[in-house]
Amino acid sequence: xxxxxxxxxxNEALAEELERDPNVFLMGEEVAEYQGAYKVSHGLLERFGxxxxxxxxxxxxxxxxxxxxAAMVGLRPIIEFMTFSFSLVAFDQVVNNAPNxxxxxxxxxxxxIVFRGPNGPAHQLGATHSHATENFYASVPGLKVCAPATPxxxxxxxxxxxxDNNPVLVLEAELLYSSKGMVEPPDEELLIxxxxxxxxxxxxxxxxxxxxxxxxxxxxxxxxxxxxDISAEVLDLRSIKPLDEKAIYDSVTKTHRVVIxxxxxxxxxVGAEVCYRIQENIFDELDAPIIRVSQEDVPMPYNERLExxxxxxxxxxxxxxxxxxxx
Amino acid sequence: MTAMQPVxxxxxxxxxxxxxxxxxFEERASQQYQAQKVGGFCHLYIGQEAVVTGAIAAVRDxxxxxxxxxxxxxxxxxxxxxxxxxxxxxxxxxxCSRGLGGSMHFFDRQRxxxxxxxxxxxxxxxxxxMAFAIKYRSEDRVTLCFFGDGAINQGAFHExxxxxxxxxxxVVFICENNLFAMGTSVKRSTSLKQIIDRAEGYDIPxxxxxxxxxxxxxxxxxxxxxxxxxEPHPAFLEARTYRYRGHSMSDPASYRTKQELxxxxxxxxxxxxxxxxxxxxxxTNEQFDRLDKQAKEAVMAAVKFAEQSSEPPLxxxxxxxxxxxxxx
Numbered sequence: 001x002x003x004x005x006x007x008x009x010x011n012e013a014l015a016e017e018l019e020r021d022p023n024v025f026l027m028g029e030e031v032a033e034y035q036g037a038y039k040v041s042h043g044l045l046e047r048f049g050x051x052x053x054x055x056x057x058x059x060x061x062x063x064x065x066x067x068x069x070a071a072m073v074g075l076r077p078i079i080e081f082m083t084f085s086f087s088l089v090a091f092d093q094v095v096n097n098a099p100n101x102x103x104x105x106x107x108x109x110x111x112x113i114v115f116r117g118p119n120g121p122a123h124q125l126g127a128t129h130s131h132a133t134e135n136f137y138a139s140v141p142g143l144k145v146c147a148p149a150t151p152x153x154x155x156x157x158x159x160x161x162x163x164d165n166n167p168v169l170v171l172e173a174e175l176l177y178s179s180k181g182m183v184e185p186p187d188e189e190l191l192i193x194x195x196x197x198x199x200x201x202x203x204x205x206x207x208x209x210x211x212x213x214x215x216x217x218x219x220x221x222x223x224x225x226x227x228x229d230i231s232a233e234v235l236d237l238r239s240i241k242p243l244d245e246k247a248i249y250d251s252v253t254k255t256h257r258v259v260i261x262x263x264x265x266x267x268x269x270v271g272a273e274v275c276y277r278i279q280e281n282i283f284d285e286l287d288a289p290i291i292r293v294s295q296e297d298v299p300m301p302y303n304e305r306l307e308x309x310x311x312x313x314x315x316x317x318x319x320x321x322x323x324x325x326x327x
Numbered sequence: 328m329t330a331m332q333p334v335x336x337x338x339x340x341x342x343x344x345x346x347x348x349x350x351x352f353e354e355r356a357s358q359q360y361q362a363q364k365v366g367g368f369c370h371l372y373i374g375q376e377a378v379v380t381g382a383i384a385a386v387r388d389x390x391x392x393x394x395x396x397x398x399x400x401x402x403x404x405x406x407x408x409x410x411x412x413x414x415x416x417x418x419x420x421x422x423c424s425r426g427l428g429g430s431m432h433f434f435d436r437q438r439x440x441x442x443x444x445x446x447x448x449x450x451x452x453x454x455x456x457m458a459f460a461i462k463y464r465s466e467d468r469v470t471l472c473f474f475g476d477g478a479i480n481q482g483a484f485h486e487x488x489x490x491x492x493x494x495x496x497x498v499v500f501i502c503e504n505n506l507f508a509m510g511t512s513v514k515r516s517t518s519l520k521q522i523i524d525r526a527e528g529y530d531i532p533x534x535x536x537x538x539x540x541x542x543x544x545x546x547x548x549x550x551x552x553x554x555x556x557x558e559p560h561p562a563f564l565e566a567r568t569y570r571y572r573g574h575s576m577s578d579p580a581s582y583r584t585k586q587e588l589x590x591x592x593x594x595x596x597x598x599x600x601x602x603x604x605x606x607x608x609x610x611t612n613e614q615f616d617r618l619d620k621q622a623k624e625a626v627m628a629a630v631k632f633a634e635q636s637s638e639p640p641l642x643x644x645x646x647x648x649x650x651x652x653x654x655x
Contacts, residue, residue, distance in 0.1 A: 059486040061452065062490045073460045092446060
């Protein structure tokens with residue numbers, strides 16, 4: 001194991017999959033000559049050439065659709081959105097074409113495509129550039145959605161996504177790109193299955209269920225609460241869809257108390273679905289009502305103080321954990 | 328680039344009988360729709376037969392084709408059986424999309440028919456992706472992308488044309504201009520004097536063809552496809568045609584005059600090819616009647632086949648959501 005950044009981990013995953021399968025190509029805005037808007041594709045143009053690392057015009061609907069068409073005839077495109085906020089311009093391709101094709105062709109055309117890029121709020125980008133899209137996309141049958149929080153998970157999930165025969169969204173996070181973590185050396189194949197959650201910290205009093213940018217928040221809060229004799233288990237979903245229900249029920253059966261900390265909005269958010277499944281399946285295990293910590297239900301303000309107030313931050317999570325623990 | 332595969336010359340009498348099959352299929356589909364055997368939306372191709380048959384006659388069987396929701400004819404022209412097409416309309420498991428697609432989503436992978444797409448212009452980027460794959464693999468195929476005049480004002484269409492021109496991809500954009508996007512005439516929808524000017528805006532060569540004339544469509548598509556095989560590039564054809572029926576089954580087409588419809592009926596693509604072949608001594612009246620009878624019989628048999636086929640089983644409901652059949 002060695003320590004690398006989340007960005008490097010994604011870069012390795014791309015390079016390894018491009019190396020392994022000639023049908024894989026990377027396409028998006030600024031992925032080639034500019035080396036990636038967030039430098040995730042750094043060095044790939046030089047290594048794999050302009051036929052496989054392809055710059056596009058600012059034309060998300062066009063190149064997302066191009067990817068789906070190429071996948072229909074057997075290529076395995078990786079389509080980068082500079083941010084998933086821009087994927088909304090391509091919503092029809094991601095929601096109508098990619099996941100419906102397999103059904104409406106009666107199983108003749110599966111679409112092995114990866115849509116990837118940063119998702120969720122970053123820092124003071126304002127309302128249009130801060131969308132957390134995981135709940136939109138996870139509600140669509142035919143799509144798979146994952147949201148890795150660590151360099152190791154980012155690498156392993158992206159590699160798995162490229163090999164999946166269905167459309168998979170890999171939701172990265174701008175604020176995680178420079179974060180570091182331990183990852184297996186490049187000569188060791190690292191594949192992390194979709195639909196497997198991961199206990200990032202063991203605990204016995206409360207389960208804090210999180211993913212993507214809320215994982216570091218949860219870990220920080222769990223460390224602080226330990227000093228107050230509250231033992232929080234941090235369960236990182238990693239995949240939103242498929243959802244690892246077993247891991248959730250195992251953790252809740254141990255702790256009997258749950259806080260879900262999600263980076264999307266409260267109404268029809270990911271946490272709402274998790275919450276519903278817990279009460280439906282293991283109602284009797286709960287010793288307290290579940291609390292969800294999410295964004296506030298407002299478009300993201302630019303102002304830094306207000307932005308912090310909108311986000312699912314450490315203060316809100318701490319208060320929620322104490323409340324479910326009656327502490 | 329591998330050695331170029333030749334395009335097989337298609338017999339014109341055979342192509343006429345294909346046009347007859349399409350015409351009789353659509354008439355029967357309309358009747359079955361009215362009898363409530365067919366659900367959802369249903370858009371008929373009657374009047375436009377020369378466009379798809381002409382285009383298909385000009386390309387190889389391994390070339391890619393993709394179209395919008397007025398798609399029955401495109402599958403039939405590619406050789407999908409009338410049985411599989413009618414069964415799809417009936418929502419049966421023996422349909423060309425196992426009864427899961429319906430009228431607007433006919434697919435036939437084996438025959439390189441890539442749908443059947445119902446969001447206007449959303450398939451034009453897909454066609455560009457298929458052409459991208461051809462170039463990526465250094466093949467000499469072409470992609471034929473059919474769409475209506477209603478598609479040319481959608482963003483997806485414009486983005487796709489720009490990408491095709493930018494990357495020099497082997498795709499023929501075939502605009503089946505039947506003068507109406509649902510009930511809105513081209514004059515009321517499009518700021519241009521002529522549709523091919525849209526292509527010129529992207530530096531794509533465009534030409535107008537008489538979409539009621541099988542031979543003209545075939546020869547123009549052949550010329551364009553041949554040029555693309557030699558050196559990949561996009562091309563644009565506007566086939567001027569007319570649909571005799573409304574936009575869909577629920578549309579009485581009251582936005583146009585009887586005189587206009589009659590004018591086009593007199594220029595019917597089937598009558599026209601029949602007259603050409605008869606004049607040249609390649610077809611007798613008896614032969615034509617026999618071909619027409621065969622088409623009608625094939626379509627009647629298809630109705631029977633569809634009626635007798637099974638519904639897709641409820642137990643398989645989750646089998647076609649993810650490629651590995653897993654329930655998420």
